[in-house]
Amino acid sequence: MLLIKRLGIDDARVLIAGARAKAEEIGVPMCIAIADESGQLIAFERMDGGKVTSTTIAQDKAFTAAGAKRTTESYGAASQPGQPAYGINSAIGGRLSVVAGGIPILVDNQVVGAIGISSGTPAQDSLCAQAGIDKFTDTL
Protein backbone atom coordinates (compact mmCIF):
# COMPACT_ATOMS: atom_id res chain seq x y z
CA MET A 1 0.00 0.00 0.00
CA LEU A 2 1.27 3.47 -0.87
CA LEU A 3 0.74 6.69 1.07
CA ILE A 4 0.35 9.76 -1.17
CA LYS A 5 0.39 13.49 -0.43
CA ARG A 6 -2.14 15.48 -2.45
CA LEU A 7 -3.22 19.10 -2.73
CA GLY A 8 -6.61 19.85 -1.21
CA ILE A 9 -9.12 22.44 -2.40
CA ASP A 10 -7.84 24.99 0.12
CA ASP A 11 -4.34 24.62 -1.30
CA ALA A 12 -5.73 24.98 -4.81
CA ARG A 13 -7.39 28.28 -3.93
CA VAL A 14 -4.13 29.68 -2.58
CA LEU A 15 -2.35 28.66 -5.77
CA ILE A 16 -5.00 30.30 -7.94
CA ALA A 17 -4.96 33.48 -5.84
CA GLY A 18 -1.20 33.78 -6.20
CA ALA A 19 -1.31 33.27 -9.94
CA ARG A 20 -4.23 35.64 -10.37
CA ALA A 21 -2.46 38.42 -8.44
CA LYS A 22 0.51 38.19 -10.80
CA ALA A 23 -1.78 38.06 -13.85
CA GLU A 24 -3.51 41.23 -12.69
CA GLU A 25 -0.14 42.84 -12.07
CA ILE A 26 1.00 42.21 -15.65
CA GLY A 27 -2.45 42.93 -17.05
CA VAL A 28 -3.10 39.60 -18.76
CA PRO A 29 -6.35 37.76 -17.91
CA MET A 30 -5.47 34.08 -17.53
CA CYS A 31 -7.00 30.62 -17.36
CA ILE A 32 -5.64 28.94 -14.24
CA ALA A 33 -5.96 25.21 -13.53
CA ILE A 34 -4.87 23.16 -10.53
CA ALA A 35 -4.50 19.39 -10.84
CA ASP A 36 -3.83 16.82 -8.15
CA GLU A 37 -0.80 14.50 -8.25
CA SER A 38 -2.70 12.12 -10.55
CA GLY A 39 -3.42 14.90 -13.04
CA GLN A 40 -7.10 15.18 -12.08
CA LEU A 41 -8.60 18.67 -11.94
CA ILE A 42 -9.14 20.19 -8.50
CA ALA A 43 -9.94 23.80 -9.38
CA PHE A 44 -10.09 26.15 -12.34
CA GLU A 45 -10.71 29.83 -12.94
CA ARG A 46 -10.95 31.75 -16.18
CA MET A 47 -10.39 35.41 -15.40
CA ASP A 48 -12.69 37.78 -17.25
CA GLY A 49 -11.16 38.09 -20.71
CA GLY A 50 -9.20 34.84 -20.50
CA LYS A 51 -9.12 32.88 -23.76
CA VAL A 52 -11.67 30.16 -24.46
CA THR A 53 -9.03 27.97 -26.10
CA SER A 54 -6.93 28.33 -22.97
CA THR A 55 -9.67 26.73 -20.89
CA THR A 56 -8.54 23.37 -22.21
CA ILE A 57 -4.86 24.22 -22.59
CA ALA A 58 -4.47 25.35 -18.98
CA GLN A 59 -6.05 22.10 -17.77
CA ASP A 60 -3.81 20.04 -20.03
CA LYS A 61 -0.69 21.87 -18.84
CA ALA A 62 -1.62 21.07 -15.23
CA PHE A 63 -2.39 17.46 -16.19
CA THR A 64 0.96 17.08 -17.96
CA ALA A 65 3.07 18.71 -15.26
CA ALA A 66 1.44 16.62 -12.53
CA GLY A 67 1.37 13.33 -14.42
CA ALA A 68 4.86 13.56 -15.90
CA LYS A 69 6.40 15.26 -12.85
CA ARG A 70 8.16 17.93 -14.92
CA THR A 71 7.47 21.36 -16.37
CA THR A 72 5.74 21.56 -19.71
CA GLU A 73 8.53 23.98 -20.67
CA SER A 74 11.08 21.18 -20.28
CA TYR A 75 9.04 19.12 -22.74
CA GLY A 76 9.19 22.04 -25.16
CA ALA A 77 12.95 21.72 -25.29
CA ALA A 78 12.95 17.91 -25.32
CA SER A 79 10.43 17.71 -28.17
CA GLN A 80 12.08 20.02 -30.71
CA PRO A 81 12.84 18.45 -34.10
CA GLY A 82 15.80 16.13 -33.69
CA GLN A 83 15.38 15.89 -29.92
CA PRO A 84 14.50 12.61 -28.12
CA ALA A 85 10.88 13.45 -27.30
CA TYR A 86 10.05 14.89 -30.72
CA GLY A 87 6.41 14.21 -31.55
CA ILE A 88 5.26 13.69 -27.96
CA ASN A 89 3.01 16.77 -28.13
CA SER A 90 0.22 14.74 -29.75
CA ALA A 91 0.34 11.96 -27.15
CA ILE A 92 -2.68 11.19 -24.94
CA GLY A 93 -5.08 12.64 -27.50
CA GLY A 94 -3.03 15.82 -27.61
CA ARG A 95 -3.38 16.41 -23.88
CA LEU A 96 0.38 16.19 -23.34
CA SER A 97 1.38 19.84 -23.41
CA VAL A 98 4.89 20.91 -24.39
CA VAL A 99 4.24 24.65 -24.07
CA ALA A 100 5.54 26.53 -21.03
CA GLY A 101 3.05 27.29 -18.26
CA GLY A 102 2.64 23.95 -16.48
CA ILE A 103 4.71 23.44 -13.33
CA PRO A 104 4.60 20.55 -10.84
CA ILE A 105 4.25 21.41 -7.15
CA LEU A 106 6.56 19.61 -4.77
CA VAL A 107 6.23 19.12 -1.04
CA ASP A 108 8.97 17.12 0.72
CA ASN A 109 10.34 16.20 -2.72
CA GLN A 110 7.05 14.59 -3.76
CA VAL A 111 4.82 15.88 -6.55
CA VAL A 112 1.52 16.73 -4.85
CA GLY A 113 -0.13 18.38 -7.87
CA ALA A 114 0.52 20.98 -10.54
CA ILE A 115 -0.55 24.37 -11.81
CA GLY A 116 -1.24 25.07 -15.47
CA ILE A 117 -1.78 28.51 -16.93
CA SER A 118 -2.68 29.74 -20.40
CA SER A 119 -3.79 32.92 -22.22
CA GLY A 120 -0.58 34.98 -22.30
CA THR A 121 2.75 34.25 -23.88
CA PRO A 122 4.26 31.02 -22.59
CA ALA A 123 6.74 33.12 -20.58
CA GLN A 124 3.87 35.07 -19.00
CA ASP A 125 2.02 31.84 -18.31
CA SER A 126 5.07 30.41 -16.53
CA LEU A 127 5.60 33.62 -14.57
CA CYS A 128 2.09 33.48 -13.19
CA ALA A 129 2.29 29.74 -12.50
CA GLN A 130 5.46 30.27 -10.48
CA ALA A 131 3.82 33.16 -8.62
CA GLY A 132 1.03 30.79 -7.59
CA ILE A 133 3.54 28.25 -6.33
CA ASP A 134 5.50 30.93 -4.48
CA LYS A 135 2.38 32.07 -2.64
CA PHE A 136 1.51 28.46 -1.82
CA THR A 137 5.03 27.75 -0.55
CA ASP A 138 4.80 30.80 1.71
CA THR A 139 1.76 29.29 3.41
CA LEU A 140 3.38 25.94 4.23
Place this chain on the structure above:
Amino acid sequence: MLLIKRLGIDDARVLIAGARAKAEEIGVPMCIAIADESGQLIAFERMDGGKVTSTTIAQDKAFTAAGAKRTTESYGAASQPGQPAYGINSAIGGRLSVVAGGIPILVDNQVVGAIGISSGTPAQDSLCAQAGIDKFTDTL
Protein backbone atom coordinates in the same frame (compact mmCIF):
# COMPACT_ATOMS: atom_id res chain seq x y z
CA MET B 1 -24.72 42.87 -34.04
CA LEU B 2 -25.54 41.02 -30.82
CA LEU B 3 -25.00 42.06 -27.25
CA ILE B 4 -24.55 39.09 -24.93
CA LYS B 5 -24.98 38.96 -21.18
CA ARG B 6 -22.52 36.57 -19.60
CA LEU B 7 -21.51 35.48 -16.12
CA GLY B 8 -18.18 36.86 -14.94
CA ILE B 9 -15.67 35.15 -12.64
CA ASP B 10 -17.07 37.02 -9.61
CA ASP B 11 -20.53 35.66 -10.40
CA ALA B 12 -19.07 32.18 -10.80
CA ARG B 13 -17.51 32.34 -7.35
CA VAL B 14 -20.84 33.30 -5.78
CA LEU B 15 -22.52 30.39 -7.55
CA ILE B 16 -19.87 27.96 -6.35
CA ALA B 17 -20.03 29.30 -2.79
CA GLY B 18 -23.80 28.82 -2.68
CA ALA B 19 -23.59 25.29 -4.02
CA ARG B 20 -20.73 24.39 -1.71
CA ALA B 21 -22.59 25.61 1.36
CA LYS B 22 -25.50 23.33 0.53
CA ALA B 23 -23.15 20.43 -0.22
CA GLU B 24 -21.53 20.87 3.18
CA GLU B 25 -24.96 21.06 4.79
CA ILE B 26 -26.02 17.70 3.32
CA GLY B 27 -22.55 16.22 3.83
CA VAL B 28 -21.76 15.28 0.21
CA PRO B 29 -18.49 16.58 -1.27
CA MET B 30 -19.28 17.77 -4.79
CA CYS B 31 -17.67 18.71 -8.07
CA ILE B 32 -19.05 22.12 -9.07
CA ALA B 33 -18.67 23.65 -12.53
CA ILE B 34 -19.79 27.00 -13.88
CA ALA B 35 -20.06 27.56 -17.64
CA ASP B 36 -20.73 30.76 -19.54
CA GLU B 37 -23.64 31.17 -21.95
CA SER B 38 -21.53 29.52 -24.69
CA GLY B 39 -20.97 26.44 -22.55
CA GLN B 40 -17.31 27.30 -21.91
CA LEU B 41 -15.93 26.67 -18.44
CA ILE B 42 -15.49 29.71 -16.19
CA ALA B 43 -14.74 28.06 -12.86
CA PHE B 44 -14.59 24.66 -11.23
CA GLU B 45 -14.03 23.25 -7.77
CA ARG B 46 -13.74 19.67 -6.61
CA MET B 47 -14.42 19.60 -2.89
CA ASP B 48 -12.12 17.28 -0.93
CA GLY B 49 -13.61 13.83 -1.45
CA GLY B 50 -15.50 14.73 -4.64
CA LYS B 51 -15.50 11.96 -7.24
CA VAL B 52 -12.86 11.90 -9.96
CA THR B 53 -15.42 10.78 -12.53
CA SER B 54 -17.59 13.76 -11.56
CA THR B 55 -14.82 16.15 -12.56
CA THR B 56 -15.83 15.60 -16.15
CA ILE B 57 -19.52 15.00 -15.54
CA ALA B 58 -20.05 18.28 -13.65
CA GLN B 59 -18.42 20.21 -16.48
CA ASP B 60 -20.55 18.42 -19.06
CA LYS B 61 -23.74 19.13 -17.13
CA ALA B 62 -22.88 22.84 -17.08
CA PHE B 63 -21.96 22.71 -20.76
CA THR B 64 -25.25 21.03 -21.66
CA ALA B 65 -27.48 23.28 -19.56
CA ALA B 66 -25.86 26.44 -20.92
CA GLY B 67 -25.61 25.34 -24.52
CA ALA B 68 -29.07 23.80 -24.76
CA LYS B 69 -30.70 26.37 -22.46
CA ARG B 70 -32.50 23.76 -20.41
CA THR B 71 -31.90 21.58 -17.38
CA THR B 72 -30.13 18.30 -17.88
CA GLU B 73 -32.98 16.78 -15.87
CA SER B 74 -35.43 17.81 -18.60
CA TYR B 75 -33.28 15.95 -21.09
CA GLY B 76 -33.53 12.89 -18.85
CA ALA B 77 -37.28 12.84 -19.42
CA ALA B 78 -37.05 13.69 -23.11
CA SER B 79 -34.49 10.96 -23.81
CA GLN B 80 -36.31 7.99 -22.31
CA PRO B 81 -36.97 5.06 -24.65
CA GLY B 82 -39.72 6.03 -27.07
CA GLN B 83 -39.31 9.75 -26.39
CA PRO B 84 -38.26 12.26 -29.07
CA ALA B 85 -34.72 12.82 -27.79
CA TYR B 86 -33.99 9.15 -27.18
CA GLY B 87 -30.25 8.45 -27.63
CA ILE B 88 -29.14 12.06 -27.32
CA ASN B 89 -27.05 11.22 -24.23
CA SER B 90 -24.19 10.00 -26.43
CA ALA B 91 -24.20 13.14 -28.61
CA ILE B 92 -21.16 15.41 -28.73
CA GLY B 93 -18.86 12.57 -27.74
CA GLY B 94 -21.02 11.85 -24.72
CA ARG B 95 -20.78 15.41 -23.41
CA LEU B 96 -24.53 15.98 -23.67
CA SER B 97 -25.67 15.10 -20.17
CA VAL B 98 -29.21 13.89 -19.50
CA VAL B 99 -28.70 13.36 -15.76
CA ALA B 100 -30.08 15.93 -13.31
CA GLY B 101 -27.64 18.44 -11.87
CA GLY B 102 -27.17 20.93 -14.70
CA ILE B 103 -29.29 24.10 -14.56
CA PRO B 104 -29.15 27.18 -16.81
CA ILE B 105 -28.90 30.58 -15.13
CA LEU B 106 -31.25 33.26 -16.40
CA VAL B 107 -31.01 37.02 -16.04
CA ASP B 108 -33.71 39.12 -17.68
CA ASN B 109 -34.99 35.97 -19.35
CA GLN B 110 -31.66 35.37 -21.03
CA VAL B 111 -29.38 32.41 -20.36
CA VAL B 112 -26.14 33.92 -19.07
CA GLY B 113 -24.46 30.63 -18.09
CA ALA B 114 -25.12 27.42 -16.19
CA ILE B 115 -24.11 25.44 -13.15
CA GLY B 116 -23.35 21.71 -13.24
CA ILE B 117 -22.88 19.54 -10.19
CA SER B 118 -21.94 15.90 -9.73
CA SER B 119 -20.89 13.42 -7.02
CA GLY B 120 -24.15 12.87 -5.14
CA THR B 121 -27.42 11.42 -6.32
CA PRO B 122 -28.88 13.38 -9.23
CA ALA B 123 -31.44 14.85 -6.79
CA GLN B 124 -28.66 15.99 -4.45
CA ASP B 125 -26.73 17.42 -7.39
CA SER B 126 -29.78 19.43 -8.47
CA LEU B 127 -30.44 20.61 -4.94
CA CYS B 128 -26.94 22.04 -4.64
CA ALA B 129 -27.05 23.54 -8.14
CA GLN B 130 -30.27 25.36 -7.27
CA ALA B 131 -28.76 26.55 -3.99
CA GLY B 132 -25.93 28.11 -5.97
CA ILE B 133 -28.39 29.87 -8.25
CA ASP B 134 -30.46 31.06 -5.29
CA LYS B 135 -27.42 32.63 -3.65
CA PHE B 136 -26.48 34.25 -6.96
CA THR B 137 -30.00 35.62 -7.48
CA ASP B 138 -29.90 37.14 -4.01
CA THR B 139 -26.87 39.20 -4.99
CA LEU B 140 -28.42 40.69 -8.12
Place this chain on the structure above:
Amino acid sequence: MLLIKRLGIDDARVLIAGARAKAEEIGVPMCIAIADESGQLIAFERMDGGKVTSTTIAQDKAFTAAGAKRTTESYGAASQPGQPAYGINSAIGGRLSVVAGGIPILVDNQVVGAIGISSGTPAQDSLCAQAGIDKFTDTL
Protein backbone atom coordinates in the same frame (compact mmCIF):
# COMPACT_ATOMS: atom_id res chain seq x y z
CA MET C 1 -2.84 18.90 2.16
CA LEU C 2 -4.48 15.49 1.87
CA LEU C 3 -2.98 12.09 2.70
CA ILE C 4 -4.19 9.31 0.39
CA LYS C 5 -3.90 5.52 0.60
CA ARG C 6 -3.28 3.86 -2.76
CA LEU C 7 -2.75 0.33 -4.05
CA GLY C 8 0.82 -0.45 -5.08
CA ILE C 9 1.94 -2.78 -7.85
CA ASP C 10 2.42 -5.66 -5.38
CA ASP C 11 -1.19 -5.26 -4.26
CA ALA C 12 -2.31 -5.19 -7.88
CA ARG C 13 -0.59 -8.50 -8.59
CA VAL C 14 -2.34 -10.16 -5.66
CA LEU C 15 -5.70 -8.86 -6.91
CA ILE C 16 -5.04 -10.15 -10.42
CA ALA C 17 -3.89 -13.54 -9.13
CA GLY C 18 -7.05 -13.95 -7.08
CA ALA C 19 -9.28 -13.01 -9.99
CA ARG C 20 -7.38 -15.23 -12.39
CA ALA C 21 -7.65 -18.25 -10.11
CA LYS C 22 -11.43 -17.88 -10.05
CA ALA C 23 -11.54 -17.32 -13.82
CA GLU C 24 -9.60 -20.55 -14.35
CA GLU C 25 -11.90 -22.36 -11.95
CA ILE C 26 -15.01 -21.36 -13.93
CA GLY C 27 -13.20 -21.78 -17.25
CA VAL C 28 -13.65 -18.28 -18.62
CA PRO C 29 -10.51 -16.42 -19.77
CA MET C 30 -10.80 -12.83 -18.52
CA CYS C 31 -9.38 -9.36 -19.00
CA ILE C 32 -8.43 -8.08 -15.55
CA ALA C 33 -7.60 -4.44 -14.80
CA ILE C 34 -6.49 -2.78 -11.56
CA ALA C 35 -6.82 0.99 -11.16
CA ASP C 36 -5.58 3.20 -8.37
CA GLU C 37 -7.92 5.40 -6.30
CA SER C 38 -7.77 8.09 -9.01
CA GLY C 39 -8.86 5.65 -11.69
CA GLN C 40 -5.40 5.40 -13.27
CA LEU C 41 -4.31 1.97 -14.48
CA ILE C 42 -1.77 0.11 -12.32
CA ALA C 43 -1.84 -3.34 -13.90
CA PHE C 44 -3.66 -5.34 -16.53
CA GLU C 45 -3.70 -8.91 -17.79
CA ARG C 46 -5.61 -10.46 -20.65
CA MET C 47 -5.70 -14.19 -20.09
CA ASP C 48 -5.14 -16.27 -23.23
CA GLY C 49 -8.52 -16.25 -24.98
CA GLY C 50 -9.78 -13.10 -23.25
CA LYS C 51 -11.82 -10.81 -25.49
CA VAL C 52 -10.15 -7.93 -27.32
CA THR C 53 -13.14 -5.67 -26.70
CA SER C 54 -12.85 -6.45 -23.02
CA THR C 55 -9.35 -5.00 -22.94
CA THR C 56 -10.91 -1.55 -22.90
CA ILE C 57 -14.07 -2.50 -21.00
CA ALA C 58 -12.16 -4.03 -18.07
CA GLN C 59 -10.05 -0.88 -17.76
CA ASP C 60 -13.13 1.33 -17.90
CA LYS C 61 -14.89 -0.74 -15.24
CA ALA C 62 -11.89 -0.31 -12.93
CA PHE C 63 -11.75 3.41 -13.75
CA THR C 64 -15.44 3.86 -13.00
CA ALA C 65 -15.48 1.87 -9.76
CA ALA C 66 -12.42 3.71 -8.42
CA GLY C 67 -13.42 7.19 -9.59
CA ALA C 68 -17.08 6.97 -8.57
CA LYS C 69 -16.43 4.87 -5.45
CA ARG C 70 -19.18 2.39 -6.25
CA THR C 71 -19.70 -0.83 -8.18
CA THR C 72 -20.45 -0.59 -11.86
CA GLU C 73 -23.30 -3.01 -11.12
CA SER C 74 -24.95 -0.36 -8.92
CA TYR C 75 -24.80 2.03 -11.86
CA GLY C 76 -26.54 -0.58 -13.98
CA ALA C 77 -29.55 -0.42 -11.67
CA ALA C 78 -29.44 3.37 -11.28
CA SER C 79 -29.24 3.98 -15.03
CA GLN C 80 -32.19 1.89 -16.22
CA PRO C 81 -34.85 3.78 -18.19
CA GLY C 82 -36.81 5.93 -15.77
CA GLN C 83 -34.11 5.77 -13.11
CA PRO C 84 -32.19 8.86 -11.91
CA ALA C 85 -28.88 8.10 -13.62
CA TYR C 86 -30.42 7.07 -16.94
CA GLY C 87 -28.07 7.97 -19.77
CA ILE C 88 -24.90 8.14 -17.65
CA ASN C 89 -23.39 5.20 -19.54
CA SER C 90 -22.15 7.49 -22.32
CA ALA C 91 -20.49 9.97 -19.93
CA ILE C 92 -16.74 10.60 -20.02
CA GLY C 93 -16.51 9.54 -23.64
CA GLY C 94 -18.30 6.30 -22.82
CA ARG C 95 -15.73 5.33 -20.20
CA LEU C 96 -18.32 5.35 -17.42
CA SER C 97 -19.28 1.69 -17.25
CA VAL C 98 -22.67 0.60 -15.93
CA VAL C 99 -22.12 -3.11 -16.51
CA ALA C 100 -21.30 -5.36 -13.55
CA GLY C 101 -17.66 -6.34 -13.06
CA GLY C 102 -16.10 -3.21 -11.56
CA ILE C 103 -15.72 -3.12 -7.77
CA PRO C 104 -13.97 -0.52 -5.60
CA ILE C 105 -11.42 -1.76 -3.06
CA LEU C 106 -11.67 -0.33 0.43
CA VAL C 107 -9.06 -0.25 3.17
CA ASP C 108 -10.01 1.44 6.45
CA ASN C 109 -13.20 2.68 4.75
CA GLN C 110 -11.22 4.52 2.06
CA VAL C 111 -11.28 3.64 -1.63
CA VAL C 112 -7.68 2.72 -2.48
CA GLY C 113 -8.35 1.49 -6.02
CA ALA C 114 -10.61 -0.82 -7.95
CA ILE C 115 -10.71 -4.00 -9.99
CA GLY C 116 -12.47 -4.26 -13.33
CA ILE C 117 -13.11 -7.51 -15.16
CA SER C 118 -14.61 -8.31 -18.53
CA SER C 119 -15.02 -11.22 -20.98
CA GLY C 120 -17.64 -13.38 -19.27
CA THR C 121 -21.20 -12.62 -18.33
CA PRO C 122 -21.46 -9.61 -16.04
CA ALA C 123 -22.20 -12.01 -13.18
CA GLN C 124 -19.07 -14.03 -13.95
CA ASP C 125 -17.05 -10.80 -14.21
CA SER C 126 -18.26 -9.69 -10.78
CA LEU C 127 -17.60 -13.11 -9.28
CA CYS C 128 -13.97 -13.01 -10.39
CA ALA C 129 -13.55 -9.37 -9.32
CA GLN C 130 -14.77 -10.23 -5.84
CA ALA C 131 -12.44 -13.25 -5.74
CA GLY C 132 -9.54 -10.90 -6.44
CA ILE C 133 -10.61 -8.62 -3.62
CA ASP C 134 -11.08 -11.56 -1.25
CA LYS C 135 -7.55 -12.78 -1.90
CA PHE C 136 -6.23 -9.25 -1.40
CA THR C 137 -8.13 -8.82 1.84
CA ASP C 138 -6.66 -12.08 3.11
CA THR C 139 -3.16 -10.63 2.71
CA LEU C 140 -3.81 -7.47 4.70
Place this chain on the structure above:
Amino acid sequence: MLLIKRLGIDDARVLIAGARAKAEEIGVPMCIAIADESGQLIAFERMDGGKVTSTTIAQDKAFTAAGAKRTTESYGAASQPGQPAYGINSAIGGRLSVVAGGIPILVDNQVVGAIGISSGTPAQDSLCAQAGIDKFTDTL
Protein backbone atom coordinates in the same frame (compact mmCIF):
# COMPACT_ATOMS: atom_id res chain seq x y z
CA MET D 1 -6.44 -19.05 -44.26
CA LEU D 2 -3.73 -17.49 -42.10
CA LEU D 3 -1.96 -18.92 -39.10
CA ILE D 4 -0.75 -16.25 -36.72
CA LYS D 5 1.94 -16.53 -34.06
CA ARG D 6 1.08 -14.41 -31.05
CA LEU D 7 2.52 -13.76 -27.61
CA GLY D 8 0.60 -15.38 -24.76
CA ILE D 9 0.17 -14.02 -21.24
CA ASP D 10 3.07 -16.15 -19.98
CA ASP D 11 5.33 -14.58 -22.60
CA ALA D 12 4.07 -11.15 -21.62
CA ARG D 13 5.02 -11.73 -18.00
CA VAL D 14 8.55 -12.74 -18.96
CA LEU D 15 8.87 -9.59 -21.06
CA ILE D 16 7.63 -7.40 -18.21
CA ALA D 17 9.94 -9.11 -15.71
CA GLY D 18 12.96 -8.51 -17.92
CA ALA D 19 12.09 -4.86 -18.45
CA ARG D 20 11.34 -4.34 -14.77
CA ALA D 21 14.68 -5.81 -13.69
CA LYS D 22 16.51 -3.34 -15.91
CA ALA D 23 14.31 -0.47 -14.70
CA GLU D 24 15.16 -1.35 -11.11
CA GLU D 25 18.85 -1.57 -12.01
CA ILE D 26 18.87 1.97 -13.44
CA GLY D 27 16.53 3.25 -10.73
CA VAL D 28 13.70 4.52 -12.94
CA PRO D 29 10.16 3.27 -12.18
CA MET D 30 8.54 2.51 -15.52
CA CYS D 31 5.20 1.88 -17.17
CA ILE D 32 5.53 -1.35 -19.17
CA ALA D 33 3.00 -2.51 -21.77
CA ILE D 34 2.90 -5.66 -23.88
CA ALA D 35 0.74 -5.78 -27.02
CA ASP D 36 -0.03 -8.70 -29.25
CA GLU D 37 0.70 -8.76 -32.99
CA SER D 38 -2.59 -6.89 -33.60
CA GLY D 39 -1.58 -4.10 -31.26
CA GLN D 40 -4.06 -5.16 -28.58
CA LEU D 41 -2.93 -4.97 -24.96
CA ILE D 42 -1.99 -8.25 -23.28
CA ALA D 43 -0.43 -7.00 -20.06
CA PHE D 44 0.61 -3.81 -18.32
CA GLU D 45 2.37 -2.81 -15.14
CA ARG D 46 3.01 0.62 -13.68
CA MET D 47 5.87 0.30 -11.21
CA ASP D 48 5.38 2.31 -8.00
CA GLY D 49 6.35 5.85 -8.97
CA GLY D 50 5.83 5.37 -12.72
CA LYS D 51 4.29 8.40 -14.42
CA VAL D 52 0.53 8.66 -14.88
CA THR D 53 0.98 10.15 -18.35
CA SER D 54 3.15 7.18 -19.27
CA THR D 55 0.27 4.80 -18.57
CA THR D 56 -1.16 5.78 -21.92
CA ILE D 57 2.12 6.44 -23.69
CA ALA D 58 3.58 3.00 -22.91
CA GLN D 59 0.47 1.33 -24.29
CA ASP D 60 0.58 3.48 -27.43
CA LYS D 61 4.25 2.68 -28.00
CA ALA D 62 3.47 -1.04 -27.82
CA PHE D 63 0.45 -0.55 -30.09
CA THR D 64 2.53 1.35 -32.64
CA ALA D 65 5.48 -1.03 -32.66
CA ALA D 66 3.24 -4.08 -33.04
CA GLY D 67 0.84 -2.58 -35.55
CA ALA D 68 3.46 -0.92 -37.74
CA LYS D 69 6.06 -3.67 -37.25
CA ARG D 70 8.85 -1.22 -36.50
CA THR D 71 10.36 0.58 -33.54
CA THR D 72 8.78 3.83 -32.48
CA GLU D 73 12.32 5.23 -32.54
CA SER D 74 12.49 4.61 -36.29
CA TYR D 75 9.32 6.65 -36.67
CA GLY D 76 11.05 9.44 -34.77
CA ALA D 77 13.62 9.70 -37.54
CA ALA D 78 11.09 9.24 -40.35
CA SER D 79 8.77 11.93 -39.00
CA GLN D 80 11.24 14.79 -38.66
CA PRO D 81 10.40 17.99 -40.56
CA GLY D 82 10.98 17.38 -44.26
CA GLN D 83 10.96 13.60 -43.89
CA PRO D 84 8.38 11.35 -45.57
CA ALA D 85 6.38 10.54 -42.43
CA TYR D 86 6.33 14.08 -41.09
CA GLY D 87 3.16 14.67 -39.04
CA ILE D 88 2.37 11.02 -38.50
CA ASN D 89 2.69 11.45 -34.71
CA SER D 90 -0.85 12.80 -34.51
CA ALA D 91 -2.33 9.90 -36.52
CA ILE D 92 -4.86 7.54 -34.95
CA GLY D 93 -5.93 10.16 -32.44
CA GLY D 94 -2.33 10.64 -31.38
CA ARG D 95 -1.84 6.95 -30.60
CA LEU D 96 0.90 6.56 -33.22
CA SER D 97 4.00 7.09 -31.11
CA VAL D 98 7.22 8.35 -32.67
CA VAL D 99 9.19 8.45 -29.42
CA ALA D 100 11.71 5.68 -28.65
CA GLY D 101 10.61 2.94 -26.28
CA GLY D 102 8.37 0.76 -28.45
CA ILE D 103 9.99 -2.32 -30.01
CA PRO D 104 8.36 -5.14 -31.99
CA ILE D 105 9.09 -8.70 -30.91
CA LEU D 106 10.03 -11.14 -33.65
CA VAL D 107 9.93 -14.93 -33.63
CA ASP D 108 10.96 -16.73 -36.83
CA ASN D 109 11.02 -13.34 -38.57
CA GLN D 110 7.37 -12.69 -37.74
CA VAL D 111 6.13 -9.92 -35.46
CA VAL D 112 4.35 -11.70 -32.60
CA GLY D 113 3.78 -8.60 -30.45
CA ALA D 114 5.60 -5.60 -29.04
CA ILE D 115 6.80 -4.01 -25.84
CA GLY D 116 6.28 -0.32 -25.04
CA ILE D 117 7.89 1.49 -22.14
CA SER D 118 7.59 5.02 -20.80
CA SER D 119 8.56 7.13 -17.78
CA GLY D 120 12.30 7.63 -18.29
CA THR D 121 14.19 9.30 -21.10
CA PRO D 122 13.42 7.72 -24.47
CA ALA D 123 16.88 6.10 -24.34
CA GLN D 124 16.13 4.62 -20.92
CA ASP D 125 12.74 3.44 -22.14
CA SER D 126 14.35 1.66 -25.10
CA LEU D 127 17.05 0.14 -22.91
CA CYS D 128 14.44 -1.44 -20.65
CA ALA D 129 12.29 -2.54 -23.60
CA GLN D 130 15.27 -4.33 -25.13
CA ALA D 131 16.08 -5.91 -21.77
CA GLY D 132 12.58 -7.35 -21.73
CA ILE D 133 13.02 -8.77 -25.21
CA ASP D 134 16.44 -10.20 -24.33
CA LYS D 135 15.02 -12.05 -21.36
CA PHE D 136 12.17 -13.34 -23.50
CA THR D 137 14.55 -14.50 -26.24
CA ASP D 138 16.58 -16.39 -23.66
CA THR D 139 13.52 -18.44 -22.75
CA LEU D 140 12.72 -19.53 -26.30
